[in-house]
Amino acid sequence: MVETAKKFRRRAEARPDEVLDAALAVFVEKGFAAAKVDEIARQAGVSKGLVYLYFPSKEALLEGIVRRALAPIADDAVNRLAAFEGDPRDAIAMLLTVVCGQLSDPARMAIPKVVISEVVRFPAIAAMYRREVIDKVRPALEVMLKRGVSAGYLRDIDPEMAIRSVIGPVMAHVALVALFNVETDAGLDMDRLLTSHLDILFHGISAVRP
Template sequence: MPATPSEATAGRRVRHKHARPGQLIEAALALFVEKGYAATRVEEIAQRAGVSKGTLFVYFQSKEDLFQAVVRENIAGRFVEWNEEFHAFQGSSADMLRYCMRSWWERIGATPASGITKLMLCEAQNFPEALAYYQQQVIAPGKDLIRRILERGIARGEFQVPDLDCAVYAVIAPMIFLLLNKHSLAACLPESESIDPLRYVDAQAEVLLSGLRAPEGPARQRS
């Protein structure tokens, strides 16, 4: 039996209600990247999402709570799938590092969520609670994943890493540059010097691997 008009309307309302948290997170992400964390007001987020300020507070207690949801949904949640892929990966550690850097760009760097890193670099010191959450949910698991890739390479005799702590940052640094270029530095460069992100990622991976690879033959035995 077809739904009555009132039933159909009720169904649309339920679906719309369930969509609201996602709409609010999407609107918050866009405004945080456009205006910065401090300059973004909850009223603007609600307006961008097409709901009232009161509706926003039904789902999120504060702007900080909404920021955490943005980080969780757009960045932190990725580490579950990346860790699953780490355990299932069958290739070399060099291929794993290449895959890690490329997939980071495709899943975060090429998306609106890439602006969160620039936001944290610019405003983190003024918002210690937001910084602590970002460190816990993004920085720490990101460093841990990269470290495990490097440790895998060392254990398999594929990498030679004199200082593991610094090597982790050697992988992170070119990614940070690419984000800053996307959101700031590119505006300062002539169009002829624009950077192709995937070409850049691939080139940086090869530069890193040239320094990480363990020597072969007699040189490897001496080391």
């Protein structure tokens, strides 16, 4: 009887994650707007009422997906940037390596794909993604770039605008894939993007003249 109770408790504790997994699968297949809670419940193998017990709306489901998968990555990035000392280019390479590595996982890539696809029709989704991910990392990255300028590692750049050059190509690559299905011959190819982006970011695109 005790063992049965433990199994039931473990099952109950796992259900929110099972619901989020099902929601992400349905959002990717149907799109956020077209997805129905009935479909999510069926995919998760639970009742519609149980879905609403944990998540009162589709927006809450998407927010739960982002918080579970991406918010911890953003929090870790903020901590790493705050603790980093030395050449900020090393920290940028580290940060982008982590981001591109995470996005190489189809399950994680599906999240920004859903967000980017739906932000125009559902601005609340954009606000949530900004709050949970972008607004955490952006200030920390800006502070680190300012420190890099003060320490002489970087020339006198505009840190606020430089951030866009750091994260912009990754977001553009994801958007090209998510919205326009523009992939490379090797598919998403995040490793190749990372290598190219860091090379251009740190060295520019102009040929070295004698």
